[in-house]
Amino acid sequence: MSFPAEHILYLSALLFSVGLMVIMIKQNAIMMLLGIELLLNAANLNLIVFNKMQTGLFTGQMFTLFVIVIAVCEAAVGLAIVLRVYKHYQTSSPDEVSELKD
Amino acid sequence: MNSSTAILYTFEGLAAISAVAMLFTRNVLYGTLLLMVCLLAVAGIYVLLNAEFIAITQILIYAGGIMVLIVFGLMLTTKFSGKPL
Numbered sequence: 482m483s484f485p486a487e488h489i490l491y492l493s494a495l496l497f498s499v500g501l502m503v504i505m506i507k508q509n510a511i512m513m514l515l516g517i518e519l520l521l522n523a524a525n526l527n528l529i530v531f532n533k534m535q536t537g538l539f540t541g542q543m544f545t546l547f548v549i550v551i552a553v554c555e556a557a558v559g560l561a562i563v564l565r566v567y568k569h570y571q572t573s574s575p576d577e578v579s580e581l582k583d
Numbered sequence: 584m585n586s587s588t589a590i591l592y593t594f595e596g597l598a599a600i601s602a603v604a605m606l607f608t609r610n611v612l613y614g615t616l617l618l619m620v621c622l623l624a625v626a627g628i629y630v631l632l633n634a635e636f637i638a639i640t641q642i643l644i645y646a647g648g649i650m651v652l653i654v655f656g657l658m659l660t661t662k663f664s665g666k667p668l
Contacts, residue, residue, distance in 0.1 A: 489628065492595050496621075499602045509611050511657050515618050518649065519602060522625055525637075533632045545637050549644055556649050560656045567660040 489530045496523035510563045510573050514556060521552040591631050598624035611657055619650045 496519055503516030525545045532541025567573050598621050605617040622645045629638035 486632075488592075488595065489632075492599055492628075495599055496602050496625075499606050503606055503614075506606075507614075511611050511653060511660065512614055514653060515605070515614055518645070519605075519618065519621070522622060522641075522645070525641075526625055526628065529629055529632050529634045529637060532634065542634050542637050545634075546640065549637075549640060553644055553649060557652065560652060564656060564659060573660040 486530050486533065490527065493523045493526040493530065496526065508574050508576055510566070510575050513575065514559050514563070517559070518552065518556065521548060524548060587631060591628065594624045594627040594631070597621075598628070611661070612654075615650060615653055615657060619646050622646050622650070 500516045500519030500523060503519065504513050507513060507516070525548055528541040528545045528548070532539060532545075535541070563573065566578055570578050572578065601617045601621040601624065605614045605621065608614050608617065622641065626638045626641040626646070629635070629641060
């Protein structure tokens with residue numbers, strides 16, 4: 482290992498678990514989107530750390546770019562869904578949107 | 584411990600503290616701003632890991648695009664004092 486970076490891997494695991502807790506616990510749809518962004522950032526951090534450990538290649542950085550692009554697209558679509566659900570049900574809590582048809 | 588390790592620990596602590604604070608807050612706007620702080624700290628860690636392009640991309644796209652979009656969506660879907668906006 483060319484760079485002692487275990488503590489950054491611990492940070493990545495902590496961010497991943499915090500993001501998962503945010504998705505499971507919070508009662509607001511916007512907070513769920515924030516938890517998803519935190520999950521993806523934890524995975525990106527892991528990729529960059531392992532890219533640093535592997536000298537000469539930048540495969541991890543290219544994969545991180547792909548993950549960032551996918552996160553942007555999915556956040557935009559998720560936000561559109563949240564706005565539509567709010568316009569129809571007048572609430573932004575996923576607990577109260579429990580029926581699929583009107 | 585030289586200065587780059589100290590800066591790395593600072594950014595790591597900032598990211599961890601802001602993420603845990605985002606978990607425990609009850610206000611959604613505070614959660615959004617805390618997540619923005621966390622993403623900027625992670626971008627700082629990227630710079631120290633020799634991934635400057637990913638750090639700039641992260642600041643531009645995440646902290647400059649996605650968080651602003653989420654604040655827009657938040658302002659459109661929140662009832663303040665009982666009345667919708």
